[in-house]
Amino acid sequence: MTDSACRPPLADLVLPCLDEAEALPWVLARVPAGWRAVVVDNGSTDGSAEIARALGATVVYEARRGFGAACHAGLLAARAEFVAFCDCDASMDPGLLAPMAARVAAGEADLLLGRRRPQGRGVWPAHARAGNLTLARMLRSRTGLRLHDLGPMRVARREALLGLDLTDRRSGYPLQMVVRAADAGWKVAETDVPYLPRSGKSKVTGTWRGTWHAVRDMRRVLAEPPGTRPSPAEEVSA
Structure with a gap:
């Protein structure tokens, strides 16, 4: 085994995946150089896992359905110092994460989020955007x-x-993730990223029902009482 094969990647990119065979080639072609793509298959039936593996991604299987279940399985499978998350539906360019990671490494933020900027009409359905705005206001009230x-x-x-x-x-x-980071005193910031027409139909916010379920799940999170969490520096050094 070569030294390069033994070294950890510059960052691990977690890509939760449920039937994204059409989008995977576009997404994986844009993973930053030196990064490892961790595709978490959450029960796909369209061959997504096989396509991802053939394109060089590490494939992790998560049998329990749920966006959070897939994301966390990817986090547990990560081994790099930095971990990034991105949808696997071609709505956002993973290449934009490299400068975001550089900002975290430089100490500008402990958690840096991509603020979606829709590129064209109909990219972000009105019901999904309204739900997001409502939750953002509630988040400000809860965390500042x-x-x-x-x-x-x-x-x-x-x-x-x-x-x-x-x-x-x-x-x-x-x-x-954002609420607990805020409770722990992290520096949380956002930066604009283009939001493109996704490939296929959204599993979460593509319908009013999906948006309602997402808002319900998030309202439950906002109801959690603040807890005492270690700072990022303490966690890294522990």
């Missing part, structure tokens, strides 16, 4: 963070994320 989006694109240090002890395994996972 002036964020505008709770989107899935984000990056942070792996050990610090593990120290948050995330428990949600459904749609509330991304919000719980």
Whole structure:
């Protein structure tokens, strides 16, 4: 085995995946150089896992359905200092995560989120955007963070994320990450990212029903009482 094969990747990119065979080639072609793509198959029936493996990704299987379950399985499988998350539906370019990770490494933020900026009409359905805005306002009230989006694109240090002890395994996972990071005193920031027309139909916010379920899961997270969490520096050094 070569030295390069033994070295950890510059970052691990977690890509939760449920029937994204059409989008995977586009997504994986844009993974930053030196990064490892961790595709978490959450019960696909369209050959997504086989396609991802053939394109060089590490494939992890998570039998329990749920966005949070897939994301957390990817976090547990990560081994790099930095872990990034991105949807696997070609709605966001994974290549944008490299400069985001650089900002975290430089100490500008402990958790950096991608604020979605729709590219064209109909990219972000009105019901999904309304639900996101409502949750962002509730998040500000709960944490004081002036964020505008709770989107899935984000990056942070792996050990610090593990120290948050995330428990949600459904749609509330991304919000719980932000809430617990805020409670721990992290620097949480956001940066604009283009939001493109996704490939296929959304499993979460493509319908009013899906959006309602996501908002319900996230409201439950916001109802959690603040807890005492170690700071990112303490978690990394522990």
